[in-house]
Amino acid sequence: MRLIEELKKAVIKGHANVDAAYPPDMKGQPGVIDLVNKALEENVELKTILNKGLIGGMNIVGEKFSSGEYFVPEMMISAKAMKGGLNLLEPLLVKEPSQKLGTVIMGTVKGDMHDIGKNLVGMMLEGGGFEVIDLGVDVLPEKFVKVASKHPDALIGMSALLTTTMENMRETIELIRENSLDNKIIVGGAPITEKFANEINADGYSNNAGIVVDMAKNLLKIDNK
Amino acid sequence: MEMQTQLLSGNFELSIKNVNNKIVGDEAMQNKYNLENLVISKPEELIFGTAPHPVECGHGLVIGGGQVYPEINFTLPSMTIEEKTWKEVRKQYTTIIEEVCQRAVTLESSGIVVEFELLPPMTINPEWGAEITQILRNTLDDFYEKEGLRSALRVTPVDVRDSERPPRMRSGKFWEKTYQSFEKCAEAGADMLSIESTGGKEVHDEALVHGDLAGLIFALGSLGVRDMGFLWSNIVEISARHDVIPAGDTACGFANTAMVLAEKKMIPRVLAAVDRVASVARTLQGHLEGALGPTKDCAYEGPYIKALTGVPISMEGRTSACAHLSTIGNVAGACCDMWSNESVQNVRLLSANAPVVSLEQLIYDCRLYNTAIAEGKNYSNNYRRLLIESDIHRDPQAYVLDPEVVIKISQKLINCDTPLAMTFKAVKETINIIEKAYQDKELELNKGDVRWLGLLKNQLGNIPKDESSLLERIQSSPLGDKFLPQEYGI
Structure with missing residues (x-):
């Protein structure tokens, strides 16, 4: 048309x-x-x-x-x-069944105020048809848990820019799992590597905001068409 | 220290008439600059190792006095910093400084500058930062006494005011901690104080990813300048009380963010180049307030500051590959007075720990600089030419660091009445000079950069030039709720 x-x-x-x-x-x-x-x-x-x-x-x-x-x-x-x-x-x-592909909970982890990367990823996901719940910066692990428990099917995205705050991703993931939440989790940020992502049991990692929509679709098993 | 006292007592002749009359910061936005001329007005005099206003510091080092010195910077490996890990943190820094000094002795370095950039918990807990400063101070003193190693210690608290949104720049806990951190680090033995300050960053970050030129100009030329005036008047006051050198700042949180985003192909390189030169008025403000240099290593706007004020500058380039990618690795060193590695984590490499490896590379680079200087003007000019020519035709960010371009643009900047006018002028001149270089086939640009040159020109023509109209425009845009005007004296 x-x-x-x-x-x-x-x-x-x-x-x-x-x-x-x-x-x-x-x-x-x-x-x-x-x-x-x-x-x-x-x-x-x-x-x-x-x-x-x-x-x-x-x-x-x-x-x-x-x-x-x-x-x-x-x-x-x-x-x-x-x-x-x-x-x-x-x-x-709102009068029709949801047209959103899925929900993504995003935040920069505890102790870290950097949000350029997180905002870019959030914008890509919104543009790709996802609902994004942006928790902002310096997000405590408990906050991720609280929001994830309300959205058990949501993907969680965490960002960190500092070598001294990236460890807080590990803490956050541990707390999420301790609370028996099995949301898929992706991590990113300048100091993050695939090795580190694997080590802290993240489900996905990327250093490229451009591929995050496809990654989210794959992890949430959403038809790519 | 004697020179420091002389400089502060008014013998330091910046060619800025009102430097001693406190026409700075908030006032600078309303009052006229009275810049007479460039301290360095000929491109060939913008050269490595020599600055018109050298700075004596530490154990007899004279920065900008005819030699280039290595400036080594290091940080912890990935680890948390808290009470229970503090013993390990102390051990890390103790090991690093001992190993670094030993390598400097082994390689017969004529002197080193050590930079200690505090991590956020060390500024939030000012006594922690002071404790590490003391460890570094003691080791540098020991090596001077036992081995004759000349050295100086630059200490750089983190601007933790950036820890909340919108940030409070002149009030609240984070400002108090920043102030205390300077005070305690000066007491603990710093020779020089610096900071990577962040006033206006909350607007700049957002403007950058939107390619919003009005937001960038406002963040740098208004908020940034106002904050520099406030912050550096305090740093200069603390420095005078403790007889340490108020060294310099950097637009790292601004133009280096742009540089990194450009290298990730997220923003055009022309935008990063424009942003770099647009940051000059902001960084200059610290020197109008009394910062004596050397500027911070990551202040790639340093050559402009050196031309405008004559203070010595620290620069980083290929040797900072351990910290980040850049496309200006050689030209960045063309007129440096200290040569730095930006920062490196203390991790084990095949030969030694990374800070030691970094220092070795810096020392060899400085040997080359200093040998060129010793061999005479022809050698140093030729070496400088190679540094420049090997970079400037490939990237607009490198092109705007060519001393020819630096002097050409700086000549236009001194005719500006206010810091905001200087920022506008920097943007305009940089766009024009890049465009001409591209047309003359002096500079390669990709299609996206060429497209963005046009977009930037188009934007520039539609931005109000006076501060109050610009403020009004920003406040009615999505940038309006990002900052607290009262925290900038607005």
Whole structure:
């Protein structure tokens, strides 16, 4: 459908609405919000707008980032434009069965205030169709446990930037398991290695935010289509 | 120490008229700069080993006085720092400093600078940081007395004010701990005090990943400058009381974050290059307040600071591969006065522990620098040319460190009235100079970087230039709730 293709393109280019100055070559053209409104007026199915237009566009953005064509700011701009469209759909989506692929609980571990990496991963996951519960920075192990116990099927993502705080990932994972929670857990951050991730019994590790959506889908056994 | 006293008593002639009149920090945002001229105005005089205002420190080391000295920095292996591990922490630092000094003696180094960067728990518990400072001090003194090893100790508390969001910069527990940490480390035997300060980082981080130039300029040119004024007036005051040197700061939390993100291909390199030069007014503010150098090793904006103020600079490059990737490993050393490894964990390598290996590499690099200096101007110029030429055509971040470019841009910066105006000018000139270098085929850029040069230019034309309008714009954007204006004197 042409309208959905236009919507997808607006997401890919990060063009939020007709008045948005970014990108300069789309100024004056309808943006994500305009196109979602139009699609709603034309009674296009909600899941088509969401999955083929918004998420479909963000999937391409993710591919462009992975291939080096896009930088993070471009992903952020696209994600923000996509969110503008999503805000229009959300009141309507609550009346339908959940369209989210799954839930991810994220946080930077105890003692660590760094959040650039965590935020990037969160943004990728949201753009990929996941609901993200962001616990913020300096998150105590008990907090991870408390939230995970309310979301037993959620994936947990932990981040650390310091060699002196990465050990708190181990402590957090141990506490999660001691509380008999079997959520899948992924870890990342500058000092983290695959070896360390294995050693602390994490289920997944990546040093590349670009592949995190696929990793989450695999771990939560979500059909990749 | 004698030189230190002289400098603080006003004989230190920065070519900035108002340096002794406290036109700094919050006031600097309203008052006019009165920069007369560059201290180093010819690219060929921006050279390694010599600074117009050398700094004497420690056991007779003169930084910037005609020699390049190694600056070794080290940290713990992965371990937690708490009461129950404290004995092991002490042991780690004791071993490191003894091994490092021994290697310096074995290689007949003419002197070393040791940097101790405190880890967060050591700043939160200021007596812990002081205890390690004392261990390092004692060992350096022993090696001076027994082996004649000349040395100096730079101590760098962590800016733990960054431990909460939004951060409180001028009040609260974390500011008090930071202040106490400086005080106690000075008492415990530091020769120089430094910090990697973070004022404005809470806005800068967010602006960086959004490629938001207005946010970057505001974070560096307004919040950063204001905080530098506040923080460094305190550090200078503590230093004067303890007769230690207020050395310098770095835009590490800002422009080095950009550099690392660029190397991970998360942001364009041109954005990281622009951010680097945009950080100059912020780092300069510490020197207007009384910091004497050497600047921090990770302050890659150092060459600009050296040109503007004449203070000696510490730099890191290929020898900091143990800490992070960079594409500026050679050019970074073109005008350094100390040569550093950034930081290395105390882990065992085949030959020795990593800090010892790092020091050995630094010592050999410094031998080369100092031999070139000893052989005369032709040799040192040629060596410097190789350092520059081997990097600058490959990456805009390297290009903006070419002394020719540093002087060209710095000449434009001295004509600015305020730090914010200087930050705007730095952005504009850097974009223009990179664009021209690309057009002239002096500099390689990939497609994404070329696209972003255009986007940055486009953004720059639409940012209000006065601080209050810029503040208004930032406060009405998602960046508005990231910082507390009163913590910056706004």
